[in-house]
Amino acid sequence: MGEEFRIGTRLGGEEVTRLHAGDVVYLTGELFTMRDQAHLRALEILRGGGRLPFDLAGGTVYHCGPLVKGNKVISAGPTTSMRMERSEGELIERTKLRCILGKGGMGTSTLGALKRHGAVYMEYPGGAGALAARSITGIRGVFWRELGDPEAVWVLDVKDLGPCFVTMDSYGNVLRRKP
Amino acid sequence: MKPEIIAEAIRILETDIPPDVEKALERALQSEGGLSRQVIAAMLENIRLAREGGVPVCQDTGSLVFFVRTDMGCRELFNAIREGVALATESVPLRANIVDPLSRRNTGNNLGRWNPVVHMEPSHDGRTRIGILAKGAGSENVSAAAMLDPDQGSDGIRSFVTKAVENAGAKPCPPIVVGVGVGGTLDGAVTLSKRALMRRLDELSPDERGKELEEKLLQEINSLGIGPMGFGGKTTALGVKAEFADCHTASLPVAVSIQCWALRRVVIEQEGAEAVIRRF
Numbered sequence: 001m002g003e004e005f006r007i008g009t010r011l012g013g014e015e016v017t018r019l020h021a022g023d024v025v026y027l028t029g030e031l032f033t034m035r036d037q038a039h040l041r042a043l044e045i046l047r048g049g050g051r052l053p054f055d056l057a058g059g060t061v062y063h064c065g066p067l068v069k070g071n072k073v074i075s076a077g078p079t080t081s082m083r084m085e086r087s088e089g090e091l092i093e094r095t096k097l098r099c100i101l102g103k104g105g106m107g108t109s110t111l112g113a114l115k116r117h118g119a120v121y122m123e124y125p126g127g128a129g130a131l132a133a134r135s136i137t138g139i140r141g142v143f144w145r146e147l148g149d150p151e152a153v154w155v156l157d158v159k160d161l162g163p164c165f166v167t168m169d170s171y172g173n174v175l176r177r178k179p
Numbered sequence: 180m181k182p183e184i185i186a187e188a189i190r191i192l193e194t195d196i197p198p199d200v201e202k203a204l205e206r207a208l209q210s211e212g213g214l215s216r217q218v219i220a221a222m223l224e225n226i227r228l229a230r231e232g233g234v235p236v237c238q239d240t241g242s243l244v245f246f247v248r249t250d251m252g253c254r255e256l257f258n259a260i261r262e263g264v265a266l267a268t269e270s271v272p273l274r275a276n277i278v279d280p281l282s283r284r285n286t287g288n289n290l291g292r293w294n295p296v297v298h299m300e301p302s303h304d305g306r307t308r309i310g311i312l313a314k315g316a317g318s319e320n321v322s323a324a325a326m327l328d329p330d331q332g333s334d335g336i337r338s339f340v341t342k343a344v345e346n347a348g349a350k351p352c353p354p355i356v357v358g359v360g361v362g363g364t365l366d367g368a369v370t371l372s373k374r375a376l377m378r379r380l381d382e383l384s385p386d387e388r389g390k391e392l393e394e395k396l397l398q399e400i401n402s403l404g405i406g407p408m409g410f411g412g413k414t415t416a417l418g419v420k421a422e423f424a425d426c427h428t429a430s431l432p433v434a435v436s437i438q439c440w441a442l443r444r445v446v447i448e449q450e451g452a453e454a455v456i457r458r459f
Contacts, residue, residue, distance in 0.1 A: 022214075024214075024217070037283060064238070065238060065239070065274065066238055066274075067235060067238040067240065067272065067273070067274040069272045074234050074235065074238075074272065075229075075234055075235045075236070075237060075238040075240075075274075076238050077225075077237055077238050077239075079239070079317065080316075080317045080320065080350045082350055083320075103317075103349070103352070103408065104317075104348070104349040104350040104352075104408075104409065105348070105349055105409065123408065125217075125218040125221035125222060125225070125408060126218075126317065126352035126408055126439065126440075127222060127225065127236065127237045127239075127315075127352045127439055127440060127441040128221050128222060128224075128225040128237075129225070129229075129235060129236060129237040129238035129239075130225050130228040130229040130232060130234050130235070130236060130237075131221055131224055131225040131228055133234070133238075134228060147283075147285075148275065148278060148283070148284070148285030148287075149274065149275055149285070150274055150275070150276065150285070151283070151285075163217055163218075163221065165214055165217075165218075165410075175214075175410070176348075176349065176409050176410065176411070
């Protein structure tokens with residue numbers, strides 16, 4: 001078993017190097033939910049030389065389509081990360097995000113980008129939407145809502161969200177054989 | 180059938196997990212260690228929070244699939260189901276999951292073309308029975324079907340199902356429940372594999388060969404070592420359920436519907452004017 005950490009969601013390169021596959025992490029700070037459509041839109045903007053309306057540098061992307069009612073997050077567990085495999089490496093490279101939270105593991109393209117740019121991939125227990133919602137203290141904002149609520153980018157405030165398991169680290173270590 | 184009863188059944192379905200599945204997870208907690216044990220503990224804590232708070236267990240409230248047996252008017256019941264789904268989307272609430280397949284535009288109320296999915300068959304005892312399954316996409320995305328050659332037989336079926344589970348790995352949120360459909364046409368096998376998920380884990384197949392297939396598959400799948408959320412262990416599947424239909428002499432259709440640990444099912448039974456919602 002690895003070490004246990006309580007860390008923020010904006011990470012420096014040094015902090016990332018302290019994390020290893022097998023560690024358990026509790027996150028406090030802001031998360032940007034991004035799944036299929038948000039990845040595509042972000043890359044389209046960035047490839048065209050534009051800027052995103054939110055700053056991912058050093059930040060944490062959460063593979064999640066939350067269930068939101070009014071200004072309250074009702075249930076918000078992770079979605080399967082592997083669907084974002086074709087976009088993730090480029091998103092890491094272009095935005096310098098440092099942490100991805102999802103479930104199920106990711107592939108070699110993402111692993112390479114984690115290593116090159118100093119980032120980590122973590123997993124939250126799948127299906128534990130009610131449990132995750134308990135650690136979400138508020139909604140700071142929402143972008144691209146026209147993509148539909150599950151696909152929009154929600155900026156969520158979290159306090160001690162965990163257990164998050166580091167399954168791919170910046171050294172190229174992977175906890176399980178294949179996603 | 181009133182749409183409000185459909186909506187209430189959906190609320191019960193989404194905010195709790197059937198007792199047999201919860202018990203199976205409790206057993207897995209005892210037999211697993213390390214990270215696998217930690218994720219099972221989180222799943223159990225999540226079930227408790229959802230039940231107490233009356234909130235959906237998982238943010239993916241799924242595609243809603245209805246298995247209806249009735250001799251009521253088909254149109255009336257179909258409309259009540261659709262109205263009930265729209266109502267539940269607001270009242271439970273459910274996440275709006277249904278989109279156009281190409282534009283990806285969300286319909287906003289979980290209604291769409293062929294959504295919710297409604298399977299209808301005649302009832303022979305005057306009762307109406309509506310089974311409801313909330314099928315999340317993480318597990319649906321790794322479900323599979325194949326047209327085997329008849330000479331591949333039971334071995335071919337088991338090999339196809341086990342391979343599908345192996346390929347799925349951690350993606351469908353294991354420990355999973357595996358629904359298997361054998362026979363029919365391709366679409367028939369797929370529907371059977373979903374219907375199999377409506378059986379309780381301790382409800383054995385009435386068919387001897389079915390029982391044997393289920394037992395062998397459970398053993399083979401749990402030997403894969405995938406474990407809870409893919410972190411390794413003995414519990415990859417909580418159960419395997421198989422259903423059969425007769426098929427064309429040239430075909431052996433087989434389908435596997437993979438279901439995440441958050442198996443959400445409920446049934447509405449109506450006799451005369453009274454409708455009862457039953458968790459099982």
